[in-house]
Amino acid sequence: MEDNNVVLKMENICKTFPGVNALSSVNFQLAKGEIHTLMGENGAGKSTLIKVLTGVYKIDKGKIILNGKEIFISSTRDAQEHGISTVYQEVNLCFNLTVAENIYIGREPMKNKSINWNEMNKNATKLLEDRLNLKIDVKKTLSTYSVAIQQMVAIARAVDISRGILILDEPTSSLDANEAKQLFVVMKKLKSEGMSILFVTHFLDQVYEISDRITVLRNGEFVGTYEAKNLTRIDLISKMIGKDIGEVEKLNNTFKNTTRKLSGEKLIETHQFGKKGTIEPFDIDIRKGEVLGLAGLLGSGRSEIARLIFGIDKSDHGTIEIKKKKYSYIYPKKAILDGFGFCPEDRKVEGIVGQLTIRENIILAIQSRRGIIKYLSIKKQQEIAKKYIDLLSIKTPSMEQRIDNLSGGNQQKVILARWLATDPQLLILDEPTRGIDVGAKYEIEKLIAKLASEGVTILFISSELQEIVRSCDRVLVLRDRKIIKELIGEDIQEKNIMQAIAGRG
Numbered sequence: 001m002e003d004n005n006v007v008l009k010m011e012n013i014c015k016t017f018p019g020v021n022a023l024s025s026v027n028f029q030l031a032k033g034e035i036h037t038l039m040g041e042n043g044a045g046k047s048t049l050i051k052v053l054t055g056v057y058k059i060d061k062g063k064i065i066l067n068g069k070e071i072f073i074s075s076t077r078d079a080q081e082h083g084i085s086t087v088y089q090e091v092n093l094c095f096n097l098t099v100a101e102n103i104y105i106g107r108e109p110m111k112n113k114s115i116n117w118n119e120m121n122k123n124a125t126k127l128l129e130d131r132l133n134l135k136i137d138v139k140k141t142l143s144t145y146s147v148a149i150q151q152m153v154a155i156a157r158a159v160d161i162s163r164g165i166l167i168l169d170e171p172t173s174s175l176d177a178n179e180a181k182q183l184f185v186v187m188k189k190l191k192s193e194g195m196s197i198l199f200v201t202h203f204l205d206q207v208y209e210i211s212d213r214i215t216v217l218r219n220g221e222f223v224g225t226y227e228a229k230n231l232t233r234i235d236l237i238s239k240m241i242g243k244d245i246g247e248v249e250k251l252n253n254t255f256k257n258t259t260r261k262l263s264g265e266k267l268i269e270t271h272q273f274g275k276k277g278t279i280e281p282f283d284i285d286i287r288k289g290e291v292l293g294l295a296g297l298l299g300s301g302r303s304e305i306a307r308l309i310f311g312i313d314k315s316d317h318g319t320i321e322i323k324k325k326k327y328s329y330i331y332p333k334k335a336i337l338d339g340f341g342f343c344p345e346d347r348k349v350e351g352i353v354g355q356l357t358i359r360e361n362i363i364l365a366i367q368s369r370r371g372i373i374k375y376l377s378i379k380k381q382q383e384i385a386k387k388y389i390d391l392l393s394i395k396t397p398s399m400e401q402r403i404d405n406l407s408g409g410n411q412q413k414v415i416l417a418r419w420l421a422t423d424p425q426l427l428i429l430d431e432p433t434r435g436i437d438v439g440a441k442y443e444i445e446k447l448i449a450k451l452a453s454e455g456v457t458i459l460f461i462s463s464e465l466q467e468i469v470r471s472c473d474r475v476l477v478l479r480d481r482k483i484i485k486e487l488i489g490e491d492i493q494e495k496n497i498m499q500a501i502a503g504r505g
């Protein structure tokens with residue numbers, strides 16, 4: 001790419017946190033009208049690179065050059081004034097405000113010292129239509145819209161602030177395949193208008209669908225920048241994890257465990273169990289030591305089944321039999337006492353406790369099972385935390401680090417650790433690998449296989465069909481809040497799941 005096409009240059013960027021070299025001499029260049037994807041394992045420094053660009057963190061060393069001139073960014077306002085805008089990994093929106101208010105918050109059009117609501121709503125409607133091909137009522141509160149639309153609203157705000165550079169940190173992690181496709185249409189349109197987009201994702205298919213170039217970071221270090229069409233997948237993974245191609249191929253050939261039998265005794269059996277408005281009454285049995293997958297689009301009812309079985313939502317229909325005892329509903333405390341674990345989909349809402357340390361977050365569920373009285377000694381807590389930090393390669397200088405200082409993917413691993421640490425008999429995993437890098441995904445799949453072979457039962461929910469196919473002994477496919485198909489053994493194939501989801505199975 002011609003040098004005069006470069007809009008943004010970052011040179012030898014360094015940023016440290018206590019005990020962590022988050023970025024050491026990183027170089028990055030963004031050209032006009034390109035989509036440039038930043039790749040790297042959890043904790044490699046992607047979000048940090050973005051945050052120094054948007055003024056959240058100040059760089060220790062290095063140079064940022066925008067349109068040929070060195071700039072100094074010391075606040076998010078500075079970044080906005082330079083026309084750099086972002087949709088962060090953790091979307092910051094106000095769900096109780098309207099769509100228009102969310103787009104113009106802090107930048108409201110004024111008239112006679114008060115907000116000009118008409119103007120604001122008109123501008124918001126036009127912005128969404130013209131730039132994002134989206135026609136919605138901007139006067140409605142944001143919470144009435146789907147996650148995909150909310151994401152679009154965040155992007156609209158960023159596009160409106162941006163003068164040429166747009167940054168999207170894992171915007172697709174909570175979208176389903178169709179929604180991600182729609183986002184890509186928008187990204188391509190913005191690109192054709194000359195926008196430069198810096199994109200982060202852990203989905204390899206998406207990387208190749210959308211990127212012109214790819215920059216790889218590893219351990220806070222710059223590995224290289226490549227044309228996407230010249231970089232094979234296996235090459236990319238090998239650069240990300242720092243292992244040679246032969247080793248990556250070995251990782252890739254994860255075996256499908258077909259030796260497990262479905263003859264284990266029934267751990268759970270439901271009879272027309274359900275809850276009005278969330279999921280149609282269902283009859284399922286879950287057998288000891290199986291990996292049972294729930295597949296279907298977002299909103300098809302997968303998480304709803306999990307929440308009813310763990311008692312987060314209270315059923316109003318039918319019964320559930322757990323270890324041969326019948327109940328008309330259960331509640332989480334009971335589920336935990338019964339040896340169930342639940343690793344939720346949305347770690348921000350139901351998962352991490354930001355002010356607590358990694359150790360405290362890990363021991364939370366065990367402590368809750370033991371009750372306040374049987375307090376775990378600090379030494380025991382440290383032992384448990386260390387075991388899981390090692391097992392899941394959680395990247396941190398110390399277990400006493402506050403969890404909100406961890407990278408997104410590493411926070412996800414801590415939540416997984418919390419439930420693994422309880423030695424559950426049944427582990428419900430709702431999108432456990434969301435935001436987790438490729439290498440760690442394989443590790444988690446291996447761990448699932450190992451747990452199942454030891455007799456742990458796993459209820460596995462994932463939007464990534466390949467993951468379901470590799471891990472599950474049996475798969476239930478959902479559509480429109482109903483279980484519509486069961487697949488066993490050899491029939492568990494991506495195309496069969498897709499056909500069922502599409503209504504042709």
Ligand SMILES: Nc1ncnc2c1ncn2[C@@H]1O[C@H](COP(=O)(O)OP(=O)(O)OP(=O)(O)O)[C@@H](O)[C@H]1O
Nearest residue numbers: 017022042043044045046047048405406407408409
């Ligand atoms: N505020 C902070 N305080 C201390 N350490 C931090 C802070 N922010 C990030 N780090 C550390 O810096 C490193 C890089 O984190 P970063 O969030 O940039 O990773 P990432 O590449 O975005 O990972 P992921 O794919 O998991 O989102 C990690 O080791 C992380 O723990």
Ligand SMILES: [Mg+2]
Nearest residue numbers: 047089407408
């Ligand atoms: Mg990140």
